[in-house]
Amino acid sequence: MTPVAPSLVVVKVGTSSLTDERGAIEPGAVAKLAAEVAGLRTDGTRVVVVTSGAIAAGLPHLGLADRRPSDVAVLQAVSAVGQGHLVLEWYRALDAVGLVGGQVLLAPHDFMDRSQYLHARQTLRLLLELGVVPVVNENDAIADDEIRFGDNDRLAALVAHLVAADLLVLLTDAPGLLTADPRFDSEASLIEEVAEVDHELESLAGGAGSDRGSGGMASKLAAAKIAAWSGVRAVIADAGRPGVLADAAADVAGVGTVVRPRARRLAARKLWIAFAVAARGTVVVDEGARRALTTRGVSLLPAGVVTVHGSFVADDAVALAGPDGKVFAKGLARHDAGRLRALAGRRSSELPAEVPPEVVHRDDLVLLP
Numbered sequence: 001m002t003p004v005a006p007s008l009v010v011v012k013v014g015t016s017s018l019t020d021e022r023g024a025i026e027p028g029a030v031a032k033l034a035a036e037v038a039g040l041r042t043d044g045t046r047v048v049v050v051t052s053g054a055i056a057a058g059l060p061h062l063g064l065a066d067r068r069p070s071d072v073a074v075l076q077a078v079s080a081v082g083q084g085h086l087v088l089e090w091y092r093a094l095d096a097v098g099l100v101g102g103q104v105l106l107a108p109h110d111f112m113d114r115s116q117y118l119h120a121r122q123t124l125r126l127l128l129e130l131g132v133v134p135v136v137n138e139n140d141a142i143a144d145d146e147i148r149f150g151d152n153d154r155l156a157a158l159v160a161h162l163v164a165a166d167l168l169v170l171l172t173d174a175p176g177l178l179t180a181d182p183r184f185d186s187e188a189s190l191i192e193e194v195a196e197v198d199h200e201l202e203s204l205a206g207g208a209g210s211d212r213g214s215g216g217m218a219s220k221l222a223a224a225k226i227a228a229w230s231g232v233r234a235v236i237a238d239a240g241r242p243g244v245l246a247d248a249a250a251d252v253a254g255v256g257t258v259v260r261p262r263a264r265r266l267a268a269r270k271l272w273i274a275f276a277v278a279a280r281g282t283v284v285v286d287e288g289a290r291r292a293l294t295t296r297g298v299s300l301l302p303a304g305v306v307t308v309h310g311s312f313v314a315d316d317a318v319a320l321a322g323p324d325g326k327v328f329a330k331g332l333a334r335h336d337a338g339r340l341r342a343l344a345g346r347r348s349s350e351l352p353a354e355v356p357p358e359v360v361h362r363d364d365l366v367l368l369p
């Protein structure tokens with residue numbers, strides 16, 4: 001049976017696949033991918049491109065190609081120089097195959113603030129309706145250092161959820177997820193199919209392959225996991241492979257590593273809690289509470305709380321850990337850390353009437369694997 005062409009694909013391409021050793025953008029690499037995007041469009045598939053490379057592209061223009069600064073604030077400034085060059089290369093390459101690109105720069109804040117989130121979604125939808133290929137990158141120049149994505153893999157997965165894509169393709173300089181980091185094990189072989197991203201698999205994925213890439217295979221796998229939880233199929237594959245996008249779209253075996261979507265798509269709010277917002281503290285609960293939360297889907301009450309770590313305010317995200325310290329869930333706290341410390345271990349009947357009875361409400365709680 002011929003597989004149905006996906007209707008919307010998010011394609012993320014890493015710095016290491018778009019730039020040469022000195023960091024300069026390789027027009028040929030961009031042109032190759034633009035031609036493949038055009039091929040998908042001919043099959044009726046709409047495409048969003050998420051492209052890295054702004055920082056690398058900025059370095060040569062500032063005479064810094066051979067001595068990449070380590071200071072994050074300086075790199076953010078460098079990205080402002082490089083982003084223009086990067087997007088121009090995409091516009092040229094898309095134009096050469098009869099397509100129009102539209103630059104969209106996103107910061108983590110855009111996924112945390114509901115109205116920003118809805119605006120971003122509306123603009124991306126309109127661009128797609130207009131036949132434009134959105135060319136997305138993180139807004140490196142202005143994103144708050146502490147909450148920057150830092151690599152575009154997670155950004156691409158959140159964009160795939162935002163636009164309700166049916167496929168996320170993460171293109172890199174390796175054939176996919178290998179059984180070991182290829183820099184340290186020449187025998188490493190391709191894992192073609194992943195049903196569930198678990199801890200064992202995560203332990204295989206190492207850091208970046210060059211000082212141009214940033215997240216390495218670990219961040220690609222984390223992104224594929226977000227996609228799987230969003231109900232989106234993910235493929236990690238080699239950007240240089242001929243016909244990589246068509247093969248990924250057609251689910252050709254061996255194109256790279258395919259991560260299958262979970263049967264149940266997590267609601268947008270829960271996905272946001274699990275992956276987009278950073279935990280500001282950890283609440284350690286007793287075994288009874290851990291069991292009730294994991295098996296009965298109930299809310300966390302103060303009686304089950306043993307210890308509170310960190311400093312957070314009501315509505316911040318917190319990690320929930322069992323008595324062994326293992327984090328098993330994440331949620332939004334209804335109390336700030338100070339009040340929660342005072343309430344820990346108290347039965348609901350002992351709480352003052354004005355205090356919300358839940359520590360984390362079941363609607364704001366996500367179980368992690």
Ligand SMILES: Nc1ncnc2c1ncn2[C@@H]1O[C@H](COP(=O)(O)OP(=O)(O)O)[C@@H](O)[C@H]1O
Nearest residue numbers: 014015016172178180206209213214215216217
């Ligand atoms: N298990 C693994 N399988 C494949 N690649 C791995 C693995 N562990 C670490 N890597 C490294 O991850 C690199 C890709 O990530 P990265 O350098 O961040 O690229 P990109 O710029 O495409 O995001 C590969 O070049 C490889 O060296």
Ligand SMILES: N[C@@H](CCC(=O)OP(=O)(O)O)C(=O)O
Nearest residue numbers: 014015052053054055214215
């Ligand atoms: N937003 C950054 C991306 C950072 C980065 O290097 O990402 P990646 O190569 O995808 O691991 C940039 O454009 O330089």
